[in-house]
Amino acid sequence: MSVSYIPKNVYAVCTFQTDNAPRMFVDTRAKISVFYSQGQRTLLTIEDRNINEEFPCKSPKNAMWSFLAFGAGLIVGAFLLSNPVGWVIALGVGSMIVGGYYATQINHKCTGALGNGHWALEHPKVRFNQERAITHNSMLVCDAGGVLSPIFSLDVANRYAQSISDNNAGEIFFNTIASFFGGAGAVLAFSGATAGVVGMAKLGGIAKTIGWMGGTMAFVAAGTYGQREVLRSNLAPGNEHYTRLNEVDANNPVPGYVPNPLGATPGDLGSPDILEVDAKSGWFAKDQEGRTVVVFNGRQYVKDVQGNYREFKESTKLASDLKKIEGIPPRELHKNEIARQITKDIRQGRYNESMVKLSRDGNQVVRPRDLIRVLPDARAVKINSFRTLGQLGVKGGGLIAFVFPFVATRFSEQARAELASAMAEDMNNGINVTCDQ
Incomplete structure (x- = not known):
């Protein structure tokens, strides 16, 4: 050529x-x-x-x-x-x-x-x-x-x-x-x-x-x-x-x-x-016969995304609701509809325990008057919600x-x-x- x-x-x-x-x-x-x-x-x-x-x-x-x-x-x-x-x-x-x-x-x-x-x-x-x-x-x-x-x-x-x-x-x-x-x-x-x-x-x-x-x-x-x-x-x-x-x-x-x-x-x-x-079975996940396998953690991603998104919504709503009752005297909180609803949600386990543990008294009972204990943590709850959203993005970005x-x-x-x-x-x-x- x-x-x-x-x-x-x-x-x-x-x-x-x-x-x-x-x-x-x-x-x-x-x-x-x-x-x-x-x-x-x-x-x-x-x-x-x-x-x-x-x-x-x-x-x-x-x-x-x-x-x-x-x-x-x-x-x-x-x-x-x-x-x-x-x-x-x-x-x-x-x-x-x-x-x-x-x-x-x-x-x-x-x-x-x-x-x-x-x-x-x-x-x-x-x-x-x-x-x-x-x-x-x-x-x-x-x-x-x-x-x-x-x-x-x-x-x-x-x-x-x-x-x-x-x-x-x-x-x-x-x-x-x-x-x-x-x-x-x-x-x-x-x-x-x-x-x-x-x-x-x-x-x-x-x-x-x-x-x-x-x-x-x-x-x-x-x-x-x-x-x-x-x-x-x-x-x-x-x-x-x-x-x-x-x-x-x-x-x-x-x-x-x-x-x-x-x-x-x-x-x-x-x-x-x-x-x-899999922390229970070793370095990587294992199949039903106990053989070590390397897999994409698709199910785990879905689980993490759902869990993080749910926590983000919970923490955001809690921070917003706590802000609404800020300044109300503790003895008057039982009369407030928002405070009563927050108390009901906590009793029913709607929120992650780390968000509401300060609301319980010595007998582990949640009362509207005790919500005042959570108020100082309102800002921390909101910051945590932003961190949760960021971690959600990073975990979702792991696949990316x-x-x-x-x-x-x-x-x-x-x-x-x-x-x-x-x-x-x-x-x-x-x-x-x-x-x-």
């Missing part, structure tokens, strides 16, 4: 770009003596690994938003507890500082990452200035994780740059949401595992939660790896450029992997709240934090398929200096 050599200033499209404009490949090799078009455009080789202007890169932008959201999630999770944990807040601030650092790297110069990268599918025989020539089939693999392809047509480059940018924006968005709920869920998971226990029991709760989270993260890693394998088999059937891209940019078991280990972000982690844990990495992976893989489609559409373009490859 005849393909074109690549001269300087051919357009470049990258799988990691987050804007809609292509760039241009430029020459960087020390010795240049092979040109196209009367010496005006260098014919490029594998030693020419740079572009005229940097791309705003998905890798640091993804890291920025993931760390900012993860830190915010930690802080929100801490304040949803009755006693906010100072070190968790500090950890959340630290995560946001890391995110701030990555914000300075979004428009990083591509020179270093491209210089440390390499051209793949270069011409196996032809050399310019003793270096292998690159062709229309070649791809530049960036050290930051992206893959760049030469595109001759400005129309093709613009259309696919926009599409790739849109897909990368979708990936970043879903990773950001997953990171937030992952951070908040982790705090609630740890607090739940250690609530009311000390010593070895507390350490055991922490160890179990860490194992729980690790199991979820391993499940997400394995799941997204398999998802990428399936997508790469089906996204662009018959596109030989996509087949080559998958060989050049191989699937990796670590989601979000790039050669730089700092490329991993909280968005790559699943929710710590997704696996069913688990599912969203899979959604983000779909966007990431689609961006790669778009690059291959651009290459296929552009193959009839090029210069009149071609080779057999």
Whole structure:
């Protein structure tokens, strides 16, 4: 098959770009003596690994938003507890500082990452200035994780740059949401595992939660790896450029992997709240025959949502009703219809005991006059209702934090398929200096 050599200033499209404009490949090799078009455009080789202007890169932008959201999630999770944990807040601030650092790297110069990268599918025989020539089939693999392809047509480059940018924006968005709920869920998971226990029991709760989270993260890693394998088999059937891209940019078991280990972000982690844990039977739920199984805790989510929502409504209504009788002398409360109804509701067990325990006298009898004891706690009840609503949101978001990495992976893989489609559409373009490859 005849393909074109690549001269300087051919357009470049990258799988990691987050804007809609292509760039241009430029020459960087020390010795240049092979040109196209009367010496005006260098014919490029594998030693020419740079572009005229940097791309705003998905890798640091993804890291920025993931760390900012993860830190915010930690802080929100801490304040949803009755006693906010100072070190968790500090950890959340630290995560946001890391995110701030990555914000300075979004428009990083591509020179270093491209210089440390390499051209793949270069011409196996032809050399310019003793270096292998690159062709229309070649791809530049960036050290930051992206893959760049030469595109001759400005129309093709613009259309696919926009599409790739849109897909990368979708990936970043879903990773950001997953990171937030992952951070908040982790705090609630740890607090739940250690609530009311000390010593070895507390350490055991922490160890179990860490194992729980690790199991979820391993499940997400394995799941997204398999998802990428399936997508790469089906996204662009018959596109030989996509087949080559998958060989050049191989699937990796670590989601979000790039050669730089700092490329991993909280968005790559699943929710710590997704696996069913049965405290009575061990680390994970067990079936009727006693075999350990890993399952989605759908039923538990429904139970938690229903319970939390009911408590939220109860605490909100109680706080509102107590506010209405505030200022009424205790001896007059038995004449007040609202006070009598609150007393009746408490006697019938409508409210959680933690909300109304101060209303009972020494004989555990609830009388309207004793509601005054609950009045000072009205504000605390209302605050608790807000915390309950927040915890309800985080628990409901646990499933989101688990599912969203899979959604983000779909966007990431689609961006790669778009690059291959651009290459296929552009193959009839090029210069009149071609080779057999």
